[in-house]
Amino acid sequence: MSFARRELPTIILTACGVLMLLAFFTPFEAFTTIKGTLTSWTIVVAATSTWLGFAYMSYAQYRMYQRNPTRIQLIYFITPFAFFSLFLIVGISFPGNVSSPQYLWLLSSIYQQVGATIYAVMFFTLASSAYRTFTVASIESIALLLGGVIYTLRQIPLFPVFAPWLVPVGEWILLVPNVGGGRGAVICAAMAALVVGIRTLWGKEMTMVEA
Amino acid sequence: MKVNFWEILGAWVGAFFVISVMTMLWKDNPYFRFGQQAIIGATIAHMVLFNMKNVINMALIPISKGQLLLIIPFILGLMTYTRLLKDYAWIAKYPTSVLVGVGVGVMIAGTLRGQIIDQVKATVMDVFAATTATDTINGVIIAVGTVTAITFWIFTREHTGALGMSAKIGRVFLMISLGANWAGEEVWYLTQMIGRLIFLIEVFIKGALLGIA
Amino acid sequence: MQGKGPPRSLWERLGEIDYRWLYALSLVLMVIPILRPFGLPTVVSEPTKGYYKAIVDLPPGSVVAVSFGSSLALLDEQEAQFIATWKVYFQHDLKVIFYCTYADSMIILNEELDKIVKPESYGKAYGVDYVRLPYAPLGESGEAAFATNIRGVYPTDIYGTPLDEIPMMKDINDHRGIDLIHFQYTSCTDVEFVIRQWVVPYGKKAIITTLGCCGPMAAPYYPTQIKGFLSGSGMGTELEVLSGNPGPGAVMSDAKNLGILGLLLFLLLGNISYIGKKFGGKG
Numbered sequence: 001m002s003f004a005r006r007e008l009p010t011i012i013l014t015a016c017g018v019l020m021l022l023a024f025f026t027p028f029e030a031f032t033t034i035k036g037t038l039t040s041w042t043i044v045v046a047a048t049s050t051w052l053g054f055a056y057m058s059y060a061q062y063r064m065y066q067r068n069p070t071r072i073q074l075i076y077f078i079t080p081f082a083f084f085s086l087f088l089i090v091g092i093s094f095p096g097n098v099s100s101p102q103y104l105w106l107l108s109s110i111y112q113q114v115g116a117t118i119y120a121v122m123f124f125t126l127a128s129s130a131y132r133t134f135t136v137a138s139i140e141s142i143a144l145l146l147g148g149v150i151y152t153l154r155q156i157p158l159f160p161v162f163a164p165w166l167v168p169v170g171e172w173i174l175l176v177p178n179v180g181g182g183r184g185a186v187i188c189a190a191m192a193a194l195v196v197g198i199r200t201l202w203g204k205e206m207t208m209v210e211a
Numbered sequence: 212m213k214v215n216f217w218e219i220l221g222a223w224v225g226a227f228f229v230i231s232v233m234t235m236l237w238k239d240n241p242y243f244r245f246g247q248q249a250i251i252g253a254t255i256a257h258m259v260l261f262n263m264k265n266v267i268n269m270a271l272i273p274i275s276k277g278q279l280l281l282i283i284p285f286i287l288g289l290m291t292y293t294r295l296l297k298d299y300a301w302i303a304k305y306p307t308s309v310l311v312g313v314g315v316g317v318m319i320a321g322t323l324r325g326q327i328i329d330q331v332k333a334t335v336m337d338v339f340a341a342t343t344a345t346d347t348i349n350g351v352i353i354a355v356g357t358v359t360a361i362t363f364w365i366f367t368r369e370h371t372g373a374l375g376m377s378a379k380i381g382r383v384f385l386m387i388s389l390g391a392n393w394a395g396e397e398v399w400y401l402t403q404m405i406g407r408l409i410f411l412i413e414v415f416i417k418g419a420l421l422g423i424a
Numbered sequence: 425m426q427g428k429g430p431p432r433s434l435w436e437r438l439g440e441i442d443y444r445w446l447y448a449l450s451l452v453l454m455v456i457p458i459l460r461p462f463g464l465p466t467v468v469s470e471p472t473k474g475y476y477k478a479i480v481d482l483p484p485g486s487v488v489a490v491s492f493g494s495s496l497a498l499l500d501e502q503e504a505q506f507i508a509t510w511k512v513y514f515q516h517d518l519k520v521i522f523y524c525t526y527a528d529s530m531i532i533l534n535e536e537l538d539k540i541v542k543p544e545s546y547g548k549a550y551g552v553d554y555v556r557l558p559y560a561p562l563g564e565s566g567e568a569a570f571a572t573n574i575r576g577v578y579p580t581d582i583y584g585t586p587l588d589e590i591p592m593m594k595d596i597n598d599h600r601g602i603d604l605i606h607f608q609y610t611s612c613t614d615v616e617f618v619i620r621q622w623v624v625p626y627g628k629k630a631i632i633t634t635l636g637c638c639g640p641m642a643a644p645y646y647p648t649q650i651k652g653f654l655s656g657s658g659m660g661t662e663l664e665v666l667s668g669n670p671g672p673g674a675v676m677s678d679a680k681n682l683g684i685l686g687l688l689l690f691l692l693l694g695n696i697s698y699i700g701k702k703f704g705g706k707g
Contacts, residue, residue, distance in 0.1 A: 009304040013312035020316025020568075024625060032572060038313050039569030040576040041284035044270045045306050046561045048288020050262035053255050055295055076244055080252030087256035098260050099534060107496060107531065109221040110228055111257065113410070114250040115497025117232040120407045123400035124236055124450065127687040128443040130393070134691050135698040139379075140386045147390025148397075149691065155398045155636070155658045157464040158681035167467045174643055175470065176349045178391045180356015181384035182644040183330050187357070188364040190326035197319045200311065236447050261527040261559050269560065273579065310565075317568045321620025325649065329624075333648045388640060395655060396637035397687070398680065399501050401454075402657045405679045406500025408454055 010203040017201040054084070083110070147173055222419035229407050330357075356384035435704055439697030441690070450686035454679065461678045471639070472662040475652025476512070478604065478631050484517035486603040487596060491567065491618075493525035493609040494532055498635065504660025504673025505633040506536055506608065511669040514546035514554075519592055521602070523557040523570065523578060525609070530559050530582065551590045558582045567621040571599040599626045606631050612638035615645060615653075623649050633660075 016038060022028075023035035057080060065077040087106060094100035134145045153159040154170025199205040228249070231242035270285045287306040294303035334357045337350035359381030362374060370378045417423040432440075482488070494502050513520050522537070524530045533556060537543070543554055550556075557578040560566060570577050574597050575587050587593040595601060605622045607614060607630070615632055622628045632642055632653045639655025646653060654660055658680075661673030 005301045005304070009308040012305065013308040013315075016309055016312030017316035017319070020313055021320055024320035035317075036569055036572035036576050037280075038309070039317065039565045039572065040269075041281075041287070042310055042313050042565040043560050043562060043569065043577060044266070044281065044284035045288040045291070045310060046563070047262040047265040047269065048285055049291035049306070050259050050266075052291060052294075053258060055292075057251060057255055072241060075241075076248050079245060079248035080255075083249045083252035084256045085252075087253050088260065091256065091260040098264075098531070104531065104535075105217060105221055106253075107257075107528075109224040110249060111253045112496040112499070113225040113228045113407075114232055114246050114253075115495065116403055116500060117229045117407050118247075118250070119400060119497060120404035121233060121236055123397065123404045124443070124447045126393070126397055126400060127446060127450070127690065130397075130687065131441075131443070131446070131690045131694045132439075135695050137698065140382050143383045143386040144390045144393075145691070145695075147387035148393045149390075149688070151391045151394035151640075152397060152684060155394070155656070156680050156684055157466055157677050158462065160467055161464055167469075171469055172349075173387065174391055174640060175646075176352050177356055177384055177387040178640050179644050180353040181360045181381070181386075181388035182641060183334060183353070183357040184360020184363070184381060185385065185388065186326055186644050187330050188361055190322050190330075194319060194322050194327075197315045197322070200315050201319075237444065257527055261530075262561065264558075265560055268558070268580065269577075313565050314563070317565055318620060321624040325619040325624040326616065329649060330644065333644075336648075391640035392637055395635070395639050398658065398684075399636035399656055401680055401683050402501050402636070402676055403498075405454055405458065405676060405683065408451075409458055409675070409679070412455070412458055 010206065014201050014203060017197075057084075087111075147177070219419045222415045226411060226415040226419075229411060233407075355380070360384050433701070433704075435697050435700030437697075438693050438700065441693065446686055446690050449689070450683055453685050454683035457679045457681050457683075461675070462681050463678060464681065466658075466661050466665050466674075466677060468662040468666050469659065471643070471646055471653045471655075472659050472666060473652070474647055475631050475633075475654055476663060476666050478629060478651035479509075479512055479518075480516060482516070482518060482604060485519065487519045487521065487601055488513060488604045488606055489521045489523065489570075489602045490606045490608060491525055491562075491570075492522055492529045492533065493607075493611075493614070494529055495526060495610055496528045496532065498610050499532065500676065501635055501657050502608075502610070502633065502660070503536065504657045504664060504671055504676060505654045506532070506660075507541055507671045508660055508663040508667055508669050508673065509606075509608075509633065509654075510537060510541045510543075511546075511671075512663070512667050514541065514543050514548050515667075515669075518553075520554040521557065521593075521596070522554065524559040525562045525566070527559055551585075552592055555590055555592050556582045564617045564621060567617050571621055571626065573598055599628060602628065604629050604631065606633070608633045610635055612641045615642045615650070619645060619649055 019031060019034050019038065023031040061077050061080060065073050087103075090100075090106055091098050091103050094102045097103070130148075134141070134148065136142050136145065150166065151170050151173050153163075154166045154173075160166045196205055228246050231246040234240050235243040266285070266288075270281050274281050274285070287309060291303050291306045293299040293301075334354050337353050338347065339350075341347040341350045359377045361381070362377040363381035363385060365374065365378070368374060479488075494506070510520075522533060524533065537556075543550070548554055557574075558581070560577055562570065562577070566577065574593075578587065580586050581590060587597075599622065605618060605628045607618045609632070612634070615634070615638070618630045618632060623630050630650045632650055634642060634653065634655050636656025636658070639653060639659070642650065642653045642655065654663060657673055657676045660671075661677040663669075664671045664673045
């Protein structure tokens with residue numbers, strides 16, 4: 001039983017990974033076909049497991065209510081289920097399903113508005129954090145401040161009218177020092193990903209599977 | 212221009228949710244929480260609807276037409292639900308192993324060349340393939356930034372001496388990168404906020420309240 | 425947020441202004457240009473020029489695959505990019521395959537492509553000049569699957585028509601039938617998908633459109649691996665200007681003019697406070 005619980009999943013993981021690598025590094029069509037098949041299977045697996053999201057949402061909401069069983073928390077508990085049911089029922093009941101005018105109305109009035117506004121209010125939270133952290137306290141923070149402010153001003157049409165130098169300097173920041181720092185980060189992150197990936201295929205790194 | 216009942220109702224409902232989420236700027240309150248909880252349920256329903264359709268089109272219909280091999284990923288997908296049962300959660304390792312194995316395999320293949328070799332090559336070429344003095348200087352700056360940023364991520368040796376100086380320079384380049392990222396993010400959120408204000412002004416106030424097209 | 429205790433210096437008070445003043449000031453400043461547009465010019469940047477050039481330099485009859493993964497919640501930021509780009513596609517003799525990688529993408533295509541861009545108004549016919557494939561949760565593995573076997577991922581188009589029955593798709597089933605890959609997405613790490621699954625294995629030309637914060641993360645790959653990128657609605661506006669296709673970007677760009685001033689004021693006050701506390705002592 002231990003083999004079925006530990007070793008066999010590792011063997012499957014390694015086999016799938018190696019097949020993908022063989023498709024890349026060898027000229028044999030058979031491996032390309034296997035790669036095409038396995039990668040399209042991952043889409044079916046992901047789509048089939050979609051109700052897990054509902055299960056985890058239900059559990060998380062229940063735990064929140066359990067920790068604080070007040071009336072207002074009960075309303076918070078019921079709300080996601082109510083909207084889940086509303087969207088699901090409307091999405092399957094009307095002709096056109098998710099393309100029906102009724103479902104699109106729900107999307108544009110609720111889903112789009114809440115989603116967009118949550119991002120919108122981040123402007124203020126980011127601004128208030130910058131108020132505290134973007135100070136001239138050190139060379140690094142000055143670099144952060146200058147890089148941030150100049151590139152911000154370059155993107156707003158008003159400022160280049162009064163300070164035309166913002167355009168070339170802003171672009172220079174994006175395409176020169178940002179690329180220097182960014183490339184270093186990309187290379188290091190890629191090396192780390194490569195190491196973790198190889199360890200995973202080797203069976204040494206099973207956290208992704210165990211979780 | 213006449214607007215119909217559903218458009219007006221949509222404007223009112225939308226305005227309610229926009230304003231309820233914006234109230235969190237004052238302080239955390241039930242209206243914000245209500246909007247937050249609403250979108251959790253709505254988003255999950257939205258994903259479930261689309262993915263259910265995918266399962267039907269990509270698996271069930273082809274299986275019914277004779278493509279029996281697709282039973283395998285369908286069953287693997289069903290096996291993921293066993294993680295909800297404590298005694299059988301180990302069964303969910305099988306579909307996860309396939310997903311992780313395939314994902315890691317396709318990732319490794321492209322990472323070595325695309326994100327390491329080609330990036331190093333581009334850094335070198337920025338210096339030696341430059342045609343003007345400005346491009347050469349920029350290329351040198353990029354190369355210095357790349358090398359020093361890499362040294363910043365060396366944590367197996369203490370950052371003293373030459374390594375320390377290099378890591379400090381690398382940190383400056385990384386801070387400039389972070390600043391540029393912050394700038395992009397701030398302007399993005401500003402755009403989102405302006406979008407919501409345009410909705411409130413044009414659609415809600417002018418359209419629904421005042422009846423101006 | 426004022427606290428009790430001994431009187432605080434001017435420098436300390438400058439550094440502890442209630443954030444809600446910032447919020448209120450910013451909101452007021454954002455509303456002004458919405459009500460009274462400024463109409464200021466937009467300067468086109470190098471990545472936008474590269475992006476546009478990558479499209480218009482394609483030989484007639486080239487096929488563009490658009491991996492479309494945007495969200496309704498991010499339409500404010502990306503709408504200008506989509507509409508301007510799609511208009512450029514249909515103004516040129518190109519074939520376009522739209523495939524959706526996010527649930528909202530299909531709805532955005534219905535609303536924006538069919539009702540605003542209107543390919544038929546450019547003389548384009550569905551199935552001959554462009555095709556729309558439905559949503560599938562691709563991820564990186566799915567992109568690899570699409571590049572290897574399109575019919576394995578999308579057996580039919582959004583109308584349920586098998587791809588073999590669509591004239592445009594008759595000879596296209598993998599990367600070999602695609603000349604330009606275009607990623608339109610909302611995640612900063614998706615640029616790596618296009619590099620690893622299209623550029624490295626097949627040497628495909630690639631362009632991307634993404635959010636404003638992801639542009640700096642895409643810059644290291646420009647111009648060697650991606651030929652151009654649009655990040656944020658500002659660059660969408662630049663494309664509108666460059667291609668001569670006015671759209672929603674101009675309104676957005678104009679409205680940003682004053683909204684940032686509140687933030688700049690607070691950054692200035694925060695730094696004055698810091699410098700004052702460091703060098704000014706008790707002020």
